[in-house]
Amino acid sequence: MTLQLYYFPTLNGHKVTIALEEMGLDYDIRLIDILKGDQKSEEFLAINPNGRIPALVDGDISIFESAAILQYLGRKTGKLYAAEERTRTRIDSWLFWQMSGLGPMSGQVNFFTRAAAKADRDPVETSLPLHRFRRETERLFGVLERGLTGHEYLCGAYSIADISAWTWIDKYPENGGGLDSFPALRSWHGRIASRPAVERGLKVGQDLLSQELQAQYK
Ligand SMILES: N[C@@H](CCC(=O)N[C@@H](CS)C(=O)NCC(=O)O)C(=O)O
Secondary structure (H helix, E strand, O other): OOEEEEEOOOHHHHHHHHHHHHHOOOEEEEEOOOOOOHHHOHHHHOOOOOOOOOEEEEOOEEEEOHHHHHHHHHHHHOOOOOOOHHHHHHHHHHHHHHHHHHHHHHHHHHHHHHHHHOOOOOHHHHHHHHHHHHHHHHHHHHHHHHHHOOOOOOOOOOOHHHHHHHHHHHHOHHHHOOOOOOHHHHHHHHHHHOOHHHHHHHHOOHHHOOHHHHHHOO
16 A cells, blocks of 8 residues: 655655655655645644644554654665664664754754744844754754764664754754864765755655745755
8 A cells, every 4th residue: 555645845744755765665645735734634633633744644554753754664664774673772862862852953943043033023032042042953963973973874874863864954054053063964964965865855745836935945
């Protein structure tokens, strides 16, 4: 049965399209337009009670949270997720690190940057959180730098751990101060960006968006 991916072309959606392309799996896209509020429909909440993309349905199994989807696909195919326990738990550690650290911190930089840009906001109200979340994102870039120094990928071979962190680095490098001070991170970013499956994964669903949104989500 073909996998059904509930999706909008954002970086959390791209984690899954990249993995699906890398693994050579067939899938259908169910576009959930998060700008129109499709993610809060009863039909979608039955699949993901958290009301966010991505979600994946495989027959009678439905999965939400991008890292849980990556782990599921890794188990299903035996690809990009080591079978051997020592490496698999290391991959899990980086996945949890991304989901609890890099994603939320960099996401808060986005929120407070937008809030700070609004003329009616008191700068004092946004400057402290912006400072805090930028510093923390920069620290997390440093953690990746340390993990990648002397290594091509985070856990030996290229894996779902790399995919999950990569989309955040690719889309918002400026949130951690840019990649210039992180040479190992910068070359890892380039190495993954040049993979054909990554290029394909980033393009999925673009044709379904208006030109204005295509520019925003490129
Ligand atoms: N931790 C979740 C985050 C999912 C998430 O934040 N999705 C965003 C798009 S990138 C979304 O659906 N936003 C719509 C909303 O917040 O209503 C995951 O990794 O799957």
